[in-house]
Amino acid sequence: MKISVIGCGYLGAVHAAAMVELGHEVVGIDVDAKKIAQLALGLPPFFEPGLPEILTSAMATGRLRFSTDISEVAGSRVHFVAVGTPQKPGSYAADLTYVDAAVQALLPHLGEGDLVVGKSTVPVGTATRLAGIIAASGTGATLAWNPEFLREGFAVKDTISPDRLVYGVAAGEPGEHATALLNEIYAVALAADTPLVITDFATAELVKVAANAFLATKISFINAMAEIAEVTGADVTQLADAIGYDNRIGRRFLGAGVGFGGGCLPKDIRAFTARAEELGRGDSVAFLKEVDAINLRRRQRAINLTVSALGGSVYNAKVAVLGLSFKPHSDDVRDSPALDVAVQLHGLGANVVATDPQGIENSRARHPQLTYSTDLEETLREADAVVLVTEWPEFRHLDPAWVGGLVKNKIVIDGRNSFDAATWRAAGWTYYGLGRP
Structure with missing residues (x-):
């Protein structure tokens, strides 16, 4: 099938290349000429593991091209809208400027039977509004909403072999037509018995934000338990292990630490809260404000531990910060707890030297005042304290004896509870975890 993907950022670029892997012909459209030139x-x-390989493979087939010219979508039967929905400045609400602009740009190029498919994460009610705009255009096109559930670091796998598919479609014949086209697009996944939920627009929109709200809540729950553990002497990692054996709860996303970040969870739970308040149901998700507050408090806790470990002041102390991206296997530093910790320590007068396997350039673009190093040994040498804030494998598996031979003071603040405390202490380190004795 001929497909267009509007928006070639993180979601769109992955989706475009993956659709070619599934056998389709794709044109990716974006207004950013530099981005399009790179993709071409x-x-x-x-940075996304596996994307360079499938992008190269897709380009070699001749079935993938990129352009800044929206008229290139002509001939495509299905148009995926995969643009960003950032948080509005000064507000919790989602900014739908790019979604609305993408749909308006598509309208002159739509024909009878074409399908516009929303992939972007949007406030509930957006799809119904956009469906009305498309219907009023007289093009004969219809709308469906097909939320994405990508995990950064695993986005290629999650697109080609998703754990579920959700179609939000209109009632009657338009919905049947949309379902048939989407089934053709996702034929490989459906043949592999991927669960499929066919539902209405509102439910499809809510699925993504509800999933993110649940995951954020689970992370903040264990971080709230870490706050209790810190004043009682309990060990939150053992607590998480114990309750994680309950299959109603599970161990995943019960890793206490400096909390979540990135381009999805923080802004999505805030946008969900804002939309619920617009609908007169703010009380229903009021707990998400505390989820957000707990998350931000854990960053401050890591900073406070560092200050305390250095005798009450980090002024002129060298602090080696391990990690900048919001999670491993990503270069995304949007709302990153790791970068936030580094910036705040710098603001307190510390001589921060930060390193990350992929996140340095994006961090430097946002915070050029920090000192960055691609050399782990240089980062650690003569450090007064080491702060782990992104659990990259190369950091988690550090040898405490080797690190101890480089630093000035054997003080480590484990912001992800990724180190074995007993091993580090046996190597002479003063170890601080979050929610651990």
């Missing part, structure tokens, strides 16, 4: 050369504009 087979070079992803961001």
Whole structure:
């Protein structure tokens, strides 16, 4: 099938290349000429494991191209809208400027039977509004909403072999037509018995934000338990292990630490709260404000531990910060707890030297005042304290004896509870975890 993907950022670029892997012909459209030029050369504009390989493979087939010209969508039967929905400045609400602009740009190029498919995470009610705009255009096109559930670091796998598919479609014949086209697009996944939920627009929109709200709540729950553990002497990692054996709860997302970040969870739970308040149901998700507050408090806790460990002041102390991206296997530093910790320590007068396998350039663009190093040994040498804030494998598996031979003071603040405390203490380190004795 001929497909267009509007928006070639993180979601769109992955989706475009993956659709070619599934056998389709795709044109990716974006207003950013620099990004399009990179993609046309087979070079992803961001780090995502597996994307360079499928992008190169897709380009080699001749069935993938990129353009800044929206008229290039002509001939495509299905148009995926995969643009960003950032948080509005000064507000919790989602900014739908890019979604609305994408749909308006598509309208002159739509024909009878075409399908516009929303992939972006939007406030509930957006799809119904956009469906009305498309219907009023007289093009004969219809709308469906097909939320994405990508995990950064695993986005290629999650697109080609999703754990579920959700179609939000209109009632009657338009919905049947949309379902048939989407089934053709996702034929490989459906043949592999991927669960499929066919529902209405509102439910499809809520699925994504509800999933993110639940995951954020689970992370903040264990971080709230860490706060209790810190004043009682309990060990939150053992607590998480114990309750995680209950299959109604599970161990995943019960890793206490500096909390969540990135381009999805923080802004999505805030946008969900804002939309619920617009609908007169703010009380229903009022708990999400505390989820957000707990999350931000854990960053401050890591900073406070560092200050305390250094005798009450970090002024002129060298602090080696391990990690900048919001999670491993990503270069995304949007709302990153790791970068936030580094910036705040710098603001307190510390000589921060930060390193990350992928996140340095994006961090430098946002916070050029920090000192960055691609050399782990240089980062650690003569450090007064080491702060782990992103659990990259190369950091988690550090040898405490080797690190101890480089630093000035054997003080480690484990912001992800990723180190074995007993091993580090046996190597002479003063170890601080979050929610651990």
